Each structure stands twice: as C-alpha cells, then as structure tokens.
Amino acid sequence: MQPDIPHETSLPEATSSDDTDPRFFMQMALDEAKKCTPSQTAFSVGAVLVDGTARPHKVLATGFSRELEGNTHAEEVCFTKWKKQSQLPEIGPEYILYTTMEPCSERLSGKKPCVDRIIEFGGVSTVYVGCKEPSTFVAENTATHKLAGEGIRYLLVDGLSSECKSVATNGHSDS
Numbered sequence: 001m002q003p004d005i006p007h008e009t010s011l012p013e014a015t016s017s018d019d020t021d022p023r024f025f026m027q028m029a030l031d032e033a034k035k036c037t038p039s040q041t042a043f044s045v046g047a048v049l050v051d052g053t054a055r056p057h058k059v060l061a062t063g064f065s066r067e068l069e070g071n072t073h074a075e076e077v078c079f080t081k082w083k084k085q086s087q088l089p090e091i092g093p094e095y096i097l098y099t100t101m102e103p104c105s106e107r108l109s110g111k112k113p114c115v116d117r118i119i120e121f122g123g124v125s126t127v128y129v130g131c132k133e134p135s136t137f138v139a140e141n142t143a144t145h146k147l148a149g150e151g152i153r154y155l156l157v158d159g160l161s162s163e164c165k166s167v168a169t170n171g172h173s174d175s
C-alpha cells in the first residue's frame with residue numbers, strides 16, 4: 001500500500017464538485033501570478049501543483065515567479081515547496097501542473113528550464129497552461145514538443161489567456 005500523501009492544510013481547499021475543472025485551478029494560478037514583484041527582465045507567472053487522483057482534486061503546492069530566492073520560476077517554486085513539506089511516496093500520484101504561462105524550455109540565466117524540471121519530477125500526467133510564452137526573451141519555446149515526447153498531456157486552458165499574458169508581462173515596457 002502506498003502511504004498517504006501529506007498536504008499543506010493552509011492551502012486553499014477545493015470546495016465544489018466542479019473542482020476538477022481546469023479553469024478553477026488556472027484561476028488559482030493566476031491569483032498566484034498576481035503576487036509577483038513586477039520585473040522588466042522576467043515574466044510574472046503563477047503555478048499550482050495538484051493531486052489529480054484526489055476527488056475533488058487537491059492542491060499540493062502553489063508558487064509564483066521569484067517567490068523563493070535565486071530568480072526562481074513558479075513551477076520550480078511549486079516543486080521545491082512540495083518536496084520540502086512532504087514525504088514523497090516512492091511512486092507518485094498523478095500530478096497535474098497548472099501554470100499561467102507555458103513552462104520555459106530555455107533560460108537565459110543558464111539555470112535548468114522548467115520543462116526539464118517537470119520531466120525529472122516524475123508522475124506529472126498533465127500540464128495546463130494559461131498562455132503561450134511570448135518570444136520576448138527566447139525565440140522559440142520547445143515545451144510542447146518535449147512534453148509530448150515524454151507522454152505528458154499538454155493543454156491550454158481556454159478563456160484566461162489574455163489575462164495570463166497581461167499579468168505575465170507586468171513591469172515590461174509597453175513597446
């Protein structure tokens with residue numbers, strides 16, 4: 001038998017039977033993104049890591065850009081916080097990751113891209129994104145290709161794209 005997955009009780013709990021709805025969690029990720037300190041040289045992204053085997057789906061960790069020290073990305077923050085707070089089972093549940101912007105496939109800083117972190121984390125079945133990565137810093141994001149190659153479902157959540165993009169570029173010049 002697998003051990004139960006501990007979870008942070010202070011996190012927002014899913015409250016209705018609709019809480020397997022991707023829009024519910026993408027909205028939550030968007031609320032995280034709004035906590036970012038605006039940056040002219042980076043995107044402001046929010047992410048939510050969810051246990052997709054629970055009904056309703058259960059939030060395991062939340063994160064936003066630069067929340068933790070070291071120029072951290074939202075997805076990275078989620079993984080770090082979840083690893084810190086939990087005793088990871090040997091075989092993970094079905095993780096679902098929500099991120100307001102397509103996970104990066106290249107970082108100008110040379111740090112490990114989020115798409116590689118997602119693959120290495122293991123057990124992520126689905127990645128929902130709020131919007132595509134604009135080509136502000138990196139010309140072409142290859143996350144779609146990489147995740148598909150690993151059998152990870154990769155889906156854009158309809159309806160929040162423009163708001164996700166607007167929050168992501170908070171602090172960027174208008175031009």
Ligand SMILES: [Zn+2]
Pocket residue numbers: 073074075103104113114115
């Ligand atoms: Zn990233």
